[in-house]
Amino acid sequence: MNYKLLKSEIKYHGKVFDHQVDEIQYDSGNIGIREVAVHPGGAVIIPIKEDGKIILVKQFRYPLQKTLIELPAGKLDKNEDPLKCAIRELEEETGYKAKHFEKLGAIYTAPGYCTEILHIYKATGMIPGNHNREEGEQGMELIEFSLDEIKQRILSGEINDAKTIAGIFYLIND
Template sequence: MDFNEKTTDIKNIYKGKIIDVNLHTVDLPNGKKSTREIVNHPGGVAIIAYKDKETILLVEQFRKPIEKSILELPAGKIEKGEDIELCGMRELEEETGYKAKEFKYLGKIVSSPGFCDEYIYIYKADCLYKGDDNLGDEDEFINIKEIKIGKAKEMIKSGEIIDAKTISAFMFI
């Protein structure tokens, strides 16, 4: 059976600085109609940044939608027309103050495909060296944490690390 849904109409509900929300009217495989609320996001890049063989950099930041500070990989949004790898290099430096001599693509994930079209591209950064120390955007407040990989895995299992992109990236370690 073909499970594809054909979009017959799109109505913009919200147009924001980062996301758009659209209401899609779709024809279902069984011949009926339905609607889908879809968040359009430009995508992002997350970086597993190795300080040494056993230590990675995580960032701690407050996330308003869940009203708490969490640990996650350095990451950020791809700007319109920006090369994905260059975005990763930019975000690594913006969020950690480090650049990498080695920067390697590992894979990609979809964050929440039930309602959002965001892809997150995961890179590995090795041979770090100091870059610009002006951390974060003007509305972004970050603490950098050096965490042993084994400790990070324990923190995932215990629920201390709950960020999906960070947990997913551990599949590449």
């Protein structure tokens, strides 16, 4: 590190993340400002059915004003174990429960300005049930693709969600 922290302040406490502003001083004496989105992290689930199909969700993403195809995922509650989050989010978004979860890895989503870490899990032994979606997820649709179909959709640009691409990479190399 070539700096020291002079001041750190949470400027805004949000529902999804907090906005932190840090004043730093480089070894050169120059002063800099760093803005950080302080995020609790989340869990991403790769739900694989007995026939090998992978369950994805199609949902509208407000910041982009677009509908994306993604792996199910959700935000950790404060101090929540990522596996507990994965179990909850799988059922909440898809209605499925899984007999087995295996952690494949974790990714930093935007390390230049955000503390979010997403924990990626493979889920097998799928048991269908009823979803319990939040209000903003009511229009969410479930879709199922084979691994090859997902890879083709990633390469064509139809699937361009980073957590989904990373999750599929982990799965291919599991």
